[in-house]
Amino acid sequence: MLISENKLKNQGLNGIPFSVHTGEIPSKGSWRTFKPVIDYKKCIKCLMCWLYCPDSAYSLNKEGFPVCDYRVCKGCIVCGNVCPVKCISKERDLHRGKEVK
Amino acid sequence: MTIEILDGNRAAAVAVKLARVKCVPCFPITPQTELIETIAQWKANNEIDVEFNQLESEHSVLSAALGSQMTGARTFTATSSQGLLYMHEVLPIVSGTRNPLVMVNVSRGLSAPVNLWPDHNDFLAMRDSGWIMFSCETNQEVLDSIIMAYKIAENEKVLLPVLINMDGFIHSYTRTQVEIPKQSLVDKFLPKLNLKVRLDVNKPKTLGTSAMEHYMFFRSQLHKAQIDSKNIIKKVQAEWFKLTKRKYDVVEKYKLNDAKAAIVMIGANTTIAKSAIDKLRKKGKKIGLLRIRLIRPFPEKEIQNALKNIKKIAILDQNISPGQSGILYTETKGILDKKIVSNYIIGLGGNLISEKDLIQVFLEVLKSTKEQRKWLL
Numbered sequence: 001m002l003i004s005e006n007k008l009k010n011q012g013l014n015g016i017p018f019s020v021h022t023g024e025i026p027s028k029g030s031w032r033t034f035k036p037v038i039d040y041k042k043c044i045k046c047l048m049c050w051l052y053c054p055d056s057a058y059s060l061n062k063e064g065f066p067v068c069d070y071r072v073c074k075g076c077i078v079c080g081n082v083c084p085v086k087c088i089s090k091e092r093d094l095h096r097g098k099e100v101k
Numbered sequence: 102m103t104i105e106i107l108d109g110n111r112a113a114a115v116a117v118k119l120a121r122v123k124c125v126p127c128f129p130i131t132p133q134t135e136l137i138e139t140i141a142q143w144k145a146n147n148e149i150d151v152e153f154n155q156l157e158s159e160h161s162v163l164s165a166a167l168g169s170q171m172t173g174a175r176t177f178t179a180t181s182s183q184g185l186l187y188m189h190e191v192l193p194i195v196s197g198t199r200n201p202l203v204m205v206n207v208s209r210g211l212s213a214p215v216n217l218w219p220d221h222n223d224f225l226a227m228r229d230s231g232w233i234m235f236s237c238e239t240n241q242e243v244l245d246s247i248i249m250a251y252k253i254a255e256n257e258k259v260l261l262p263v264l265i266n267m268d269g270f271i272h273s274y275t276r277t278q279v280e281i282p283k284q285s286l287v288d289k290f291l292p293k294l295n296l297k298v299r300l301d302v303n304k305p306k307t308l309g310t311s312a313m314e315h316y317m318f319f320r321s322q323l324h325k326a327q328i329d330s331k332n333i334i335k336k337v338q339a340e341w342f343k344l345t346k347r348k349y350d351v352v353e354k355y356k357l358n359d360a361k362a363a364i365v366m367i368g369a370n371t372t373i374a375k376s377a378i379d380k381l382r383k384k385g386k387k388i389g390l391l392r393i394r395l396i397r398p399f400p401e402k403e404i405q406n407a408l409k410n411i412k413k414i415a416i417l418d419q420n421i422s423p424g425q426s427g428i429l430y431t432e433t434k435g436i437l438d439k440k441i442v443s444n445y446i447i448g449l450g451g452n453l454i455s456e457k458d459l460i461q462v463f464l465e466v467l468k469s470t471k472e473q474r475k476w477l478l
């Protein structure tokens with residue numbers, strides 16, 4: 001569509017690129033090649049994975065163990081590297097390119 | 102109202118105080134240092150209510166200023182030369198997210214070779230960033246422009262950041278008489294900032310989201326806001342005139358009415374040019390001057406109107422786009438038809454310009470029969 005410059009309309013606040021958060025988490029899980037898997041028998045609840053995760057994918061369950069949200073995790077495995085007892089292993093993620101739950 | 106003898110840096114700091122700015126992230130760079138030192142001193146003495154941060158680089162400074170402005174706090178920062186170029190990556194983000202930030206650039210020649218003296222290459226290199234841009238001539242104008250800039254930027258139809266330029270040393274370290282308006286007058290002129298779209302922990306939102314197919318819509322809105330801002334700038338300047346009796350326009354005409362030739366320039370050297378013109382006028386040489394105060398949005402019609410009866414025009418550029426010409430020359434020449442438009446490159450890196458040099462240039466312009474491109478070395 002061709003439009004003359006002086007016919008452009010100033011749409012005020014609508015011209016600001018912003019989006020309101022609905023609380024829904026958009027899935028980024030398909031970016032991943034590897035996913036972290038926690039061995040809860042070895043975990044000492046030091047929360048290093050929770051602290052270092054660049055995407056805030058970790059939250060804590062009722063017992064205080066870290067739980068990874070795979071909708072958010074992009075598979076960088078920083079958590080595995082900082083874990084002092086090496087209880088986080090990486091697993092090949094076969095869901096690449098597809099929606100992950 | 103009080104009258105004080107202030108340099109440009111202090112005049113800007115006074116304006117920041119009067120505008121009740123809430124946050125000043127900064128990084129020192131000559132010749133801007135005294136500006137933030139003054140604010141830091143006031144902060145240390147509890148004379149100003151402001152969040153003052155010194156960060157590790159100019160890039161971080163503008164990013165912090167953007168963050169602070171996004172939360173709806175009135176923010177100010179200042180930089181110069183290499184610092185402004187280091188900020189360049191963040192400049193389009195500030196305008197793209199439509200944040201009414203105000204920044205002062207104290208212009209200085211670009212490295213290399215290292216230079217500390219005034220030169221407009223740093224400031225004019227930012228002309229495609231979507232910011233409203235002013236160029237000042239006096240310390241008084243710096244103070245007034247900062248206060249007016251908040252009023253312009255925060256208008257709901259504008260919502261654009263403003264970059265104000267003063268010349269290093271000639272403004273920033275030279276003391277002149279400055280009228281300081283009363284705090285009550287500025288408070289009346291500049292109400293509290295109330296941004297409708299801002300970051301708020303209770304109503305989470307993302308500013309500057311990705312827009313692949315809508316990108317062009319947002320760019321067109323930015324362009325439209327720039328164009329529309331010109332009327333609002335004029336209104337704000339008229340309002341300021343009513344309050345303080347100091348008149349500003351988007352372009353300043355000096356003895357243009359009966360002129361045979363006109364000089365177009367920006368910045369502090371305009372003052373020397375004006376006195377050179379006065380001397381030539383006494384000898385009966387009809388020459389005038391047009392100072393462009395507003396660089397973006399470019400006052401195309403105002404320039405065309407001011408120069409419509411004048412055939413011989415010279416653009417004096419204190420900057421150079423190597424391989425092309427002065428930046429103002431390329432900007433202005435495109436809108437001036439059927440005229441002899443010459444370009445003179447002057448005062449790069451603070452190269453001193455005397456009245457004598459300018460008189461020589463002006464006499465040449467009056468005699469010119471074809472376009473010229475010359476350097477005043």
